[in-house]
Amino acid sequence: MILYGAPMPAPNPRRVRIFLAEKGIDLPETTVDMRKREHKSPEYRAKNSLGQIPMLELDDGTCISETVAICRYFEETHPETPMFGRTAVEKAQVDMWIRRIEFTVMMPVGMFWRHAHPFTAALLTQFKDFGESNRETYNGAQKWLNRELEGREFLVGDSLTMADICLLSTVDFADWIGLPVLEEYEHLAAWRARMKARPSADA
DSSP: OEEEEOOTTOHHHHHHHHHHHHHTOOOOEEEOOTTTTGGGSHHHHTTOTTOOSOEEEOTTSOEEESHHHHHHHHHHHSOSSOSSOSSHHHHHHHHHHHHHIIIIIIHHHHHHHHHHOGGGTTTSOOOHHHHHHHHHHHHHHHHHHHHHHTTOSSSSTTSOOHHHHHHHHHHHHHHHTTOOOOTTOHHHHHHHHHHHTSGGGGO
């Protein structure tokens, strides 16, 4: 079994590393050099046609990409401690929150990264006004999250789930590219501090 990934600040491989750390699963990561475009090589694309990381290659050659899909595989093979919810309601809420994070939080962060950050300027045609417009959209997402997190330790239930991992990796990456958590959003900031205090956050 091979887990292909990349080091910080890449947020998606980090999601899987945090998940594995929380599960207590020891699976070393095989680094793919994104700066050398190794993830776009013919050899890698033969396993993952979209040329994305992370990717999990099983012993029989089956390849699984997409962070949530990879983590769901490990949830099934290592069911304790549950990270996708325990009850039917919790499982549905975890899926709901992952979807919300991907569209409401990750989307503006990704568009800012693609269209307003100097590191990506050589990779695509940037529309900088559009990119910068996502700064305000992300601020709105923070405001919403701050309301939702008031009185909550975790996004769902009374323990950390994949939803928290998705949000932490996104918020930390946003901070790295110049979209910090605003001081006025104290509940979001407190939640992030709790998540970063966990040993798995260093994965």
